């Protein structure tokens with residue numbers, strides 16, 4: 001028995017626990033009632049031949065509950081609880097297979113479980129390219145890929161693959177990324193190399209330069225792969241999540257070593273347009289596109305004119321070299337709204353007319369917390 005615990009439990013505590021047990025049973029009955037309704041929805045969808053996962057509906061369910069939450073449950077507790085309930089309900093309609101950059105313990109895995117809930121079939125992949133290939137080939141229904149980090153900027157490989165694959169975006173999610181130095185020994189002595197994904201090494205550049213200036217920085221395919229290697233060799237350390245540390249039995253030698261305390265990574269959820277329709281408007285949506293314009297004065301200005309004319313806000317504007325050798329660029333643009341809104345539809349039509357290249361990458365509900 002823990003020190004300080006009374007020999008006989010406090011009757012007031014017992015009474016409260018009885019009440020909690022009774023509420024839990026009621027909750028279980030209600031969640032089962034909800035699950036049975038979701039099963040009925042599943043039957044209906046099977047008859048109609050329509051898809052099970054509806055990101056816009058899930059976003060509306062969560063938005064609605066948050067707006068009606070009387071408390072004391074905190075607002076930010078609502079989304080994770082209902083995501084998990086909807087994940088369990090969805091799995092009764094059909095399995096959801098989700099590809100992401102594995103192995104176990106990566107931030108991509110955490111993003112996949114956070115977005116879809118844990119009642120999914122996990123399809124860990126060895127690279128971002130493999131996530132795109134697996135989802136394109138239909139071995140996974142959805143892929144989760146990192147697109148941007150608040151410290152390091154864009155994840156170039158994901159952006160390049162949006163251009164060359166048929167996949168489109170149906171959702172987004174973002175995570176606070178806390179990196180830890182992990183190792184078999186609980187010490188900073190005699191570390192020969194630090195293994196991690198190049199993005200993670202870059203996000204911890206300052207800390208590594210100060211505390212381990214002589215250790216080699218060894219880029220590997222994922223942070224969890226770095227943790228796996230560190231578990232095999234005591235001269236190696238890894239930069240990875242706490243989850244990866246417990247997965248591979250490593251000590252957290254130094255916690256939260258990322259240079260920016262607010263380090264966040266944003267992920268896109270992708271799927272194949274032949275297997276999934278674009279989400280309908282949820283009320284809080286984002287539309288992503290990639291465009292290019294001819295290399296002449298005023299071309300970028302002309303591109304922005306239709307957005308201003310129709311009152312469409314832009315939340316992101318990124319450029320990537322087009323690799324034509326002509327100083328030409330692709331522009332990755334996020335717009336606030338959905339093409340079902342007439343002003344957005346008109347702005348997109350006019351924008352398309354002034355672009356040399358135009359590809360709609362997707363339209364999807366904004367991340368709800």
Ligand SMILES: O=C(O)C(=O)C[C@]1(C(=O)O)C=C[C@@H](O)C=C1
Nearest residue numbers: 038041052053054057086089090
């Ligand atoms: O409303 C639906 O279309 C359902 O299938 C039910 C439900 C839910 O559990 O609320 C489950 C899966 C969908 O992604 C959206 C919502």
